[in-house]
Amino acid sequence: MNVYDSEQIEKLLAPSGYKINSSFEAADLIIVNTCAIREKAEQKVFSFLGRLADLKRKRPNLIIGVGGCVAQQEGKKIPERMPHVDLVFGTHAINRLPYLIEKIEAERCKLVDIEMSEVIEELESVIESSLDRSDPKVTSFVTIMRGCDNFCTYCVVPYVRGRETSRFPESIVNEVKCLVKSGVQEVTLLGQNVNSYGKKEKLNSFPQLLARVNEIDGLFRIRFTTSHPKDLSDDLVSAFKNMDKLCNHIHLPVQSGSNKILKKMNRKYSRELYLEKIDKLRNNCPDIAVTSDIIVGFPGETKADFEETLDLIKEVEFDGIFAFKYSDRPNVPAARFTNKIAEQEKKDRLQALLNLQECFTTKKNRALIGTNELVLVEGLSKKKVDRDDAQSKCRYVQWTGRTETNKVVNFIQDEGVIPGDRISKGKIVNVKIEKAYSHSLSGKSVQRFERRTKLCCLKLA
Ligand code: SAH
Ligand code: SF4
Numbered sequence: 047m048n049v050y051d052s053e054q055i056e057k058l059l060a061p062s063g064y065k066i067n068s069s070f071e072a073a074d075l076i077i078v079n080t081c082a083i084r085e086k087a088e089q090k091v092f093s094f095l096g097r098l099a100d101l102k103r104k105r106p107n108l109i110i111g112v113g114g115c116v117a118q119q120e121g122k123k124i125p126e127r128m129p130h131v132d133l134v135f136g137t138h139a140i141n142r143l144p145y146l147i148e149k150i151e152a153e154r155c156k157l158v159d160i161e162m163s164e165v166i167e168e169l170e171s172v173i174e175s176s177l178d179r180s181d182p183k184v185t186s187f188v189t190i191m192r193g194c195d196n197f198c199t200y201c202v203v204p205y206v207r208g209r210e211t212s213r214f215p216e217s218i219v220n221e222v223k224c225l226v227k228s229g230v231q232e233v234t235l236l237g238q239n240v241n242s243y244g245k246k247e248k249l250n251s252f253p254q255l256l257a258r259v260n261e262i263d264g265l266f267r268i269r270f271t272t273s274h275p276k277d278l279s280d281d282l283v284s285a286f287k288n289m290d291k292l293c294n295h296i297h298l299p300v301q302s303g304s305n306k307i308l309k310k311m312n313r314k315y316s317r318e319l320y321l322e323k324i325d326k327l328r329n330n331c332p333d334i335a336v337t338s339d340i341i342v343g344f345p346g347e348t349k350a351d352f353e354e355t356l357d358l359i360k361e362v363e364f365d366g367i368f369a370f371k372y373s374d375r376p377n378v379p380a381a382r383f384t385n386k387i388a389e390q391e392k393k394d395r396l397q398a399l400l401n402l403q404e405c406f407t408t409k410k411n412r413a414l415i416g417t418n419e420l421v422l423v424e425g426l427s428k429k430k431v432d433r434d435d436a437q438s439k440c441r442y443v444q445w446t447g448r449t450e451t452n453k454v455v456n457f458i459q460d461e462g463v464i465p466g467d468r469i470s471k472g473k474i475v476n477v478k479i480e481k482a483y484s485h486s487l488s489g490k491s492v493q494r495f496e497r498r499t500k501l502c503c504l505k506l507a
Contacts, residue, residue, distance in 0.1 A: 047189065051079060051140060052079045053187070055140060055143060058140065059143065059144060061144070062148065074107070074108065075147065076098060077112075079113050081115055082116045082118075082202050082206055082375065086373065091112070091116045092128075095112065095124075098110055098130060099130045109150055109151070112124055112135075113135045114137060115206040117134045117135055118137045119376060121136075125156055125158065132150055133156070133157050133159075134157070135157075135160070136159065138162045138192075139159040146159060164209060164211060166211050182228055182230075182472075183225075184232065184422065184425075184471055185230065185234070185267075185422070186232075186234070188218060188233050188234070189236045190240065190243055190255065191211060191237035191239075193238070194209075196312075197312060199383070200311060200344065201378060202377075203238055205376075207238070210239070210246065211246075212243050215244070215258060218259070219262065226264040229472060230265075231472055232265075233267075233268060234269040234271060235270040236270070236271060237270075239274040241277035241279060241282060242277050253282050253284075256289055256292060259291075265291060268292050268293065272297055272339075274299075275298055275299075275315045276315040278323050280326070283323075286330060293451070294333055295335040295365075296334060298323070300320050301339060301340060302344065302351070302354075302355050306351060307344050307347055310345070310383070312379075320358075321358075321361065324362055333451070335366075335410075337364055338368075339370070340369045341371075342355070342395040343372045343392030344387075345380055345384065345386050347395075355399065359406070360402070364403065365407065365453070366403070369396055369403070370396075371392040408484050411484070411487055414453070414482060416479065418479075419449040419450075419455060419476075419487075420450060420474055420476060420477075421448065421475050421476075422447050422448060422472075423445050424446055424447045424448070425471045426443055427443075427444040427446035444456045444457060445457055445459065445475075447475070454485065454486040454487070455477055455487045455489060456486060456487075457489045458491070460492055469491060476491065478490055
């Protein structure tokens with residue numbers, strides 16, 4: 047969500063002449079887009095802002111702005127604590143940013159704008175193709191809704207991003223069309239709970255929206271995140287079978303395997319219901335990849351509750367998980383719960399859980415060795431690779447991209463390709479998987495009709 051917001055900020059400020067600069071030492075404006083979801087993310091914001099004080103002393107005309115969830119949460123406390131900050135703008139103030147910056151440029155004043163509204167102001171005029179990108183994007187996020195009404199007891203999102211509000215389907219479809227025109231081949235539709243898209247406003251349902259996006263010519267892949275298990279409908283399950291552009295991957299955060307903890311989290315589903323949904327998804331689409339989020343050390347989580355989470359991981363065999371130590375967030379109900387878990391215990395549980403999951407991730411990845419996977423090329427990989435060829439050991443450049451199931455693949459080019467078929471960013475390539483690691487796969491591109499060919503070697507000095 048923050049990546050998308052940062053991109054919106056870039057687009058909004060382009061007409062005022064601001065461009066992304068790789069060095070913040072030389073920048074005229076620094077915007078720190080912040081995340082408040084866990085304590086650690088918030089601590090990072092303040093240590094980073096602290097480091098900018100020197101820069102501001104040396105260059106008083108530099109404008110420093112803080113946006114996002116920490117800005118929304120802390121408001122004027124930020125410039126009080128960090129006087130070198132000129133602007134604080136909340137999660138609903140992004141559209142007002144050009145005006146706020148203009149005012150600071152003209153009046154050299156300090157501003158705090160954390161007003162929230164129930165209406166999403168559309169950025170219709172600010173389209174991807176208006177940006178002069180030297181390196182066009184292949185894949186892009188598109189926010190379809192804002193905020194959340196679920197109030198899970200640990201979560202700060204409903205407080206800092208406000209009530210759930212959906213964008214109009216026409217506006218989403220237009221944005222995707224503009225992105226496709228600019229070279230984007232894959233979109234990830236974003237919301238805190240995409241399954242409830244449009245319900246409040248009586249717009250299209252989420253599967254109906256998917257069907258509209260699925261019809262867009264030139265778009266190759268659709269992904270979405272995040273789905274709340276309580277709202278995962280049969281129509282959405284069927285969409286994985288019926289919509290050709292929808293990727294075989296679902297991120298379905300379970301948070302805990304213990305019914306007692308799920309209740310205390312206010313998740314509104316049971317372990318049994320979650321497992322039922324996983325069964326439905328796999329019966330409908332057997333090769334679907336499933337990933338999840340898990341919180342360890344929620345207040346009152348006993349060793350037995352934690353064991354139930356480990357059991358659930360064994361039962362589901364996720365393709366991957368994001369796991370987090372529970373941390374108190376300001377004003378959320380769980381911050382007031384008793385029986386907090388000691389930091390060391392949380393660390394130990396996190397490690398045990400990650401160790402267990404690693405076995406399943408590796409197992410799933412290994413099962414792909416020898417198969418051919420369609421990969422959307424996102425660019426050159428940072429790493430080069432050593433391989434032996436007939437004469438000598440040489441280094442190859444590697445390309446990187448993702449499978450339909452969202453697994454990262456680094457690969458080298460097969461020499462058998464005809465020149466027009468050379469790999470480049472944005473191409474869809476058939477890759478034979480040769481090796482599996484815990485977080486990625488590697489292989490080489492192959493001809494669709496498997497000609498035996500020598501490896502292409504781009505020898506690097
Ligand atoms: N809307 C998504 C989650 C968004 S937040 C959903 O409902 O699944 C991303 C993840 O951060 C959550 O899934 C949760 O695992 C984690 N998280 C949220 N609040 C947290 C907290 N206080 N401590 C630790 N992890 C937290
Ligand atoms: Fe937070 Fe729960 Fe909403 Fe996800 S569904 S954003 S975890 S309150």
